[in-house]
Amino acid sequence: MSEIVNVDVKLGVNKFHVDEGHPHVILKDNPDMNEYRKLVNACPAGLYKLEDDSSIRFDSAGCLECGTCKFLCGETILEKWEYPRGTFGIEYRYG
């Protein structure tokens, strides 16, 4: 089997302008775990994390603004999904 991927290293190569204190994606409190697991699998940035003690951890810094979580679970477990304010967020240099 191949190695476990480390997405954070990949995100580290990207250019982000993080809007400190203004998260653009917010998770509801106590989200439904079935829905959450979908996002653990689907988020290309691996931002929906499941810790070893099966607690959850999500941080929208590092978001690629791809829209996946909004489409999959927008109504169910996301409190808010919007684009970052102008100039902030991911800046693709190549795309």
Place this chain on the structure above:
Amino acid sequence: MSEESFDAIIVGAGLAGCVAAYVLAKEGADVLVIERGNFAGSKNMTGGRLYAHSLEKIIPGFAKEAPIERKVTKEKVTFLTDDTGVTLDYHNGREQNSTQESYTLLRGDFDQWLMGKAEEVGAQFITGIRVEEILTQDGKVIGVKADGDELTAKSVILAEGVNPILGEQLGMVKRVKGDVMAVGAKELIELPQEVIQDRFNVSKDEGCAWLFAGSPANGLMGGGFIYTNKNSVSLGIVCGLHDIGSSSKTVPQMLEDFKNHAMIKPLIEGGKLLEYSGHVVPEAGINMVPKLVDDGVLIAGDAAGFCLNLGYTVRGMDLAIASGEAAAKAVLAAREKNDFSAEGLSSYQTLLEDSFIMKDLKLYKDLPAFMETPRIFNQYPKMVADIMQSMFTVDGTPSQPIRKTLMKHCKEVGYMNLIKDGIKGVTSI
């Protein structure tokens, strides 16, 4: 409220928005493009292959000046299982006219160039502004609101991409379920030019488009791709979301395993990661096309669902370009009559119906449902690999007639399934 009133405000400087701006400004219309990123293309990603035809009609010979990467002359399709790969390899050395060419490109460069063309002919462009709201008056769109400022326009073109928040706000776009979407993840990997030429067997300006069906998406609908650029390769996967909850792998892991596949690894050995990107891909085809025109407003590009996901490959850029052009032409026609109502803008619908966009979307209308047949993405690649293995393995056991070998492997998938999928497949394309 601002005094100025534009003929059109365009939201989004992707391909649809830039082209709409270019076509409008060229005819002397007053147009403003608003982009939330810091430059055109800064929020955009794609797999990387542009079919030239639609832009060629708008800017003939564009490839001579635009920052394209390579002209695609080599096509490969590989059926991949975890440990095998069967490849069809096609080299196209025939003369093609410029509308038949296709190119690999990177959106950061390309979109900036295209927006530059629009500015050259007079379009105004502001960056770093997120449009928050579409302004309406008596049910008619009259402008946009951004950063607390209100800007009015006779028409608004929404070219906001696959996640059409503003189109939803207006009630024109119905939020589709996640299960008719796919997600794409891509790495841009730097490699020296000569290395790319050697490994992909291409000459200096020529490039390779390589698609992978089977294991990249872990048996879910989707596949992998590699496009060669000048000094880099774009390597990624696209994975349908409808079964993602039960997948045994995450999307980033799928991409990692694809990269580490014995067939892929030597191709990118020694390469350096330049960028990691992700984006949703609309997948429902014509079934998700929203209301396209209303009083004072039109929707173009991905925001309008104009994207063909054929499972192993995605095609949306040539559609975004052609729909941006059609939207611009409709606004020009409305300007002529000074009627920006839904009626006045209705030539958009006709232009689209008469173009390849609606025709192709209709042609492939049953494809999304067909693609949900999981056999296509797991059993068939395995079947092809098994057939190859039987053909190429000689170990001293008595050989079987080829027909018998073929039948044996087909039986594993089930004759009925093969026939059913065959018929469904043929009728959906």
